[in-house]
Amino acid sequence: MIAEALRAVILADAEISGALASYNFGAGPEPAVFTIDPIPRDSALPAVIIREVSGVPFETRAQEGAEQDVDVMLWGNKQRSVIALKLLAWDLYYLIHRCNPAITGHREIGVYASPPQGVTDDEGFPGFRVPVMVRVLRN
Amino acid sequence: MYPGFDCILQINGAAIGIIRDFDPDYPAEMLDITIRDSNGWEENVQGLKSWSASGEMLWVPTNAGLQALWNAYVAGTLLTVLWTDPDGYGRQGSARVSRFHPGPQGLRDALMVSIDLEGSGTVSVVSPGS
Numbered sequence: 001m002i003a004e005a006l007r008a009v010i011l012a013d014a015e016i017s018g019a020l021a022s023y024n025f026g027a028g029p030e031p032a033v034f035t036i037d038p039i040p041r042d043s044a045l046p047a048v049i050i051r052e053v054s055g056v057p058f059e060t061r062a063q064e065g066a067e068q069d070v071d072v073m074l075w076g077n078k079q080r081s082v083i084a085l086k087l088l089a090w091d092l093y094y095l096i097h098r099c100n101p102a103i104t105g106h107r108e109i110g111v112y113a114s115p116p117q118g119v120t121d122d123e124g125f126p127g128f129r130v131p132v133m134v135r136v137l138r139n
Numbered sequence: 140m141y142p143g144f145d146c147i148l149q150i151n152g153a154a155i156g157i158i159r160d161f162d163p164d165y166p167a168e169m170l171d172i173t174i175r176d177s178n179g180w181e182e183n184v185q186g187l188k189s190w191s192a193s194g195e196m197l198w199v200p201t202n203a204g205l206q207a208l209w210n211a212y213v214a215g216t217l218l219t220v221l222w223t224d225p226d227g228y229g230r231q232g233s234a235r236v237s238r239f240h241p242g243p244q245g246l247r248d249a250l251m252v253s254i255d256l257e258g259s260g261t262v263s264v265v266s267p268g269s
Contacts, residue, residue, distance in 0.1 A: 058249070060197050061144055062156025109249045135249060137197075 002068050002134050003035040003050040005101035010048060010072075013095050019088050020046050037073075045125070046085060048092070049073040058109075058135055065106070065137035072096060072113075072130040075121070082118075082126045089116035089128035096132055106136040141224045148194070149221040155196065155204040159251070163192040163222060163230065165262065190232060190258035192220065198241055198250040208254055212236035217259060227267035234258045 010033050011017050017031035021044035024030070032039070032047035039047055055068035074092060076085035097113035116128040148155045168186030199205060211218050215235060223229030238255035 059144065060157045060159050061146070061148070062154075110247070112247050 001106075002070060002101075002103060002136070003052050005103040006050050006070060006072065006096060006099075006132065006134075007033050007035055009096065009099050009101050010050075010092070016088065016091050016095060020048060023047070045075055045077040046088065047075055049075065058137070060137070063137045065109075065135070067133055067135045070132040070134060072132055073119075073127055074116075074130070075125055075127040078123075078125055085126055086116065086118070086128065089130060092116070092128075093130050096130060101134070103134075103136055106138055108134065108136050110135045141226075145225040146229075147223050147225070149219075150204050150207055151219050152221075153204055153207070155202075157199050157202050157205065158194055158196045161192065161194040161222060163190065165190045165230075188262075190230075190234075190262055191237075192222075192234065192256040192258075193253065194256075195251050195253050198252050205252065208236055208252075209239060212239045218256070220256060220258075221265060223265055227265065227269075229265045230262050231265050232258050232262040233260050 011031060017033070020031040020033065022029035023032040023040070023043045032043050034043070034047060034049045037049050037051050039049055051071045051073065053069050053071050055066045058065045058067045072092060074085065074089050076082065093113050093116055096111065099111050101108060101111065112133045114131045116130050119127045119129050121127065143160070146161070148158050148161050165188065167188045169183040170186045171181065171183055173181045196205065207218065217233040217235055219231065220234045221229065221231040234256035236254060237257040238253070240253040241250065244250055
């Protein structure tokens with residue numbers, strides 16, 4: 001739900017989504033922005049993976065909600081420069097921080113991203129993690 | 140035993156759904172009547188009773204309850220304050236708003252309003268069907 005909403009925010013930015021690899025989700029090629037992990041093996045890089053990792057309740061007496069922690073992971077190609085990937089990660093951070101995603105059945109009360117953190121996986125692929133906290137209340 | 144989120148707060152008959160925390164308090168003044176014949180123990184009698192409450196709610200400026208609290212703060216008028224548990228047991232009294240605090244407006248926080256109420260007059264016990 002929240003991951004899907006952030007995915008829509010990223011896809012709506014032509015500059016960022018245009019810098020990602022393409023993947024055919026079944027309806028033709030689209031920017032490689034996934035809400036599942038691991039991503040399909042046949043996906044090219046760079047790709048974005050959005051994972052809801054943890055959260056706590058946020059609510060009033062009449063409305064339930066949550067503060068959901070989300071990891072927006074940007075993975076790059078081993079053969080390419082990390083510099084361009086880092087710049088893309090910062091663009092992602094500025095796009096997501098304080099954005100206003102449309103979340104089905106909920107009202108968003110703040111989206112807070114933290115600056116990108118460099119990561120590598122076991123196979124040496126370079127990546128950046130943008131931690132995000134999304135606060136929502138059910139309608 | 141009840142969770143706090145199942146308790147109900149009403150201001151002037153209307154439920155306040157945007158409330159998060161609500162903390163009513165009923166202290167009584169204790170008057171010292173200790174004398175030399177008190178055998179080394181303090182003695183007291185109850186003096187005046189009072190009550191107060193504090194609460195925190197989400198800032199929703201269109202909410203009728205929040206508007207009523209602000210209007211009562213500005214005009215200094217009495218509000219009817221009723222809180223009950225889910226089964227309908229609680230307390231009812233009249234109070235004035237002694238503090239209306241829309242903040243702190245923290246950069247990373249949801250905007251909240253804190254309110255303090257000062258009771259005026261008798262508090263009545265509320266039970267189901269009363």
